Amino acid sequence: MRIEADLLIPGRGEPVKDAALVVADGRIAYAGPSAQAPASTGEVVRAPVVMPGLWDCHVHLLGLPRSGGVQLSKAATEPVATRAARCVGDLQAALRAGVTSVRDLCGLGAYLADAVEEGSIAGPAIYAAGALLSPTGGHGDLHDLPPSWVTEFGRDGGEFRQCDGEAECAKATREQLRKGAKVIKLSASGGGLSVRDDPQHQQFTVAEMRTIVEIAGNAERVVAAHCHGKAGIMAALEAGVHTIEHGSCLDEEACAAMRETGAILVPTLTVQENMLARTDLPPWVERKARALADQHRASVSLAHQRGVTIAMGSDIFVSRTPGVGGTWGGNGQEVALLTELGMSPLEAIEAATATAPRTVGPQAPKSGLLAAGYDADFLLLHENPLADPAVLGDPAKIAGVWKAGLRIEGAGTSVA
Numbered sequence: 001m002r003i004e005a006d007l008l009i010p011g012r013g014e015p016v017k018d019a020a021l022v023v024a025d026g027r028i029a030y031a032g033p034s035a036q037a038p039a040s041t042g043e044v045v046r047a048p049v050v051m052p053g054l055w056d057c058h059v060h061l062l063g064l065p066r067s068g069g070v071q072l073s074k075a076a077t078e079p080v081a082t083r084a085a086r087c088v089g090d091l092q093a094a095l096r097a098g099v100t101s102v103r104d105l106c107g108l109g110a111y112l113a114d115a116v117e118e119g120s121i122a123g124p125a126i127y128a129a130g131a132l133l134s135p136t137g138g139h140g141d142l143h144d145l146p147p148s149w150v151t152e153f154g155r156d157g158g159e160f161r162q163c164d165g166e167a168e169c170a171k172a173t174r175e176q177l178r179k180g181a182k183v184i185k186l187s188a189s190g191g192g193l194s195v196r197d198d199p200q201h202q203q204f205t206v207a208e209m210r211t212i213v214e215i216a217g218n219a220e221r222v223v224a225a226h227c228h229g230k231a232g233i234m235a236a237l238e239a240g241v242h243t244i245e246h247g248s249c250l251d252e253e254a255c256a257a258m259r260e261t262g263a264i265l266v267p268t269l270t271v272q273e274n275m276l277a278r279t280d281l282p283p284w285v286e287r288k289a290r291a292l293a294d295q296h297r298a299s300v301s302l303a304h305q306r307g308v309t310i311a312m313g314s315d316i317f318v319s320r321t322p323g324v325g326g327t328w329g330g331n332g333q334e335v336a337l338l339t340e341l342g343m344s345p346l347e348a349i350e351a352a353t354a355t356a357p358r359t360v361g362p363q364a365p366k367s368g369l370l371a372a373g374y375d376a377d378f379l380l381l382h383e384n385p386l387a388d389p390a391v392l393g394d395p396a397k398i399a400g401v402w403k404a405g406l407r408i409e410g411a412g413t414s415v416a
Ligand SMILES: [Zn+2]
Pocket: 058, 059, 060, 105, 315, 317
């Protein structure tokens, strides 16, 4: 098949006017000026804009209910089947909104990935971490439950796994690999949704994180580190993690360390906006969110100015509410939020496309770029996101979505 577009945004590099995209066997055969495109038989679809499918590099397929004031402990107290069923709608909404790949950094994604791959449910390709690894009492502990419940939940395959000391960290990492994890997630600092820790405090020691990085590396996996405070960021970089998630407190020294190690920042501005807009948060969650918000924004701006590599992630962690909608499907709003902090629309799109697969290191597919040989994951738009990046957060602006060369049912409206 062939796409004819007024504008082709490749993911990296300059956009091409009057362009064509030729697809064969689930891959891109040609992307470039229409005049030089090889002759093709088959279907022709025309649209104003074509660009690569979006990657959301930080989501949580936890299936938590949106109502009831964000309680992570529901992950351990609600049946897995209920939560997995909620994720089905979340995945479909994301895919129809043009998100063709996600990195699930603590959730049911390792299992849901199989269901997507075999075609039982519609969704983006999932690169899952399995559980969040955390020290006891850390961001991945569920502080409002008895400790033994949480320990058992994590050891039994649940999404929050405590481990202390190098031996337990090694075992917990191997458990995630056994589940099919494509990336490992650890907690280097306190978090906004854990009751009793402080986002400014470091959690795992450098030695513990080094062990996790080593075990993951043996299996050609990279490590994503949740960090807000600077101490956790610096320790995680020293241990060799590949991505810094949130990175709320980056200063000059931390940005220099990120450039030196080549670590990628995944800022997650969407979750911050969504949390601050809610009126049903427990007071301690609201306090933590407000305390970090300005620092987080300043941190992303500085990282961009200092040339730190940035990939797009929303940190959406609750499910849609049927009939009301919600966050899933609005993943692309992160692109516009990144432009508010200094990135150009083209740079923010690169963060959501060509740069994004690098967040899974050696597990990266040939994705995120409209170029010959890459996966035919792309979307068509009615409006130009370079003029208004907010169109990427609005499923109504989508004209069509293709994943592995196949058109997604129910995605996009009226394209000739
Ligand atoms: Zn997260």
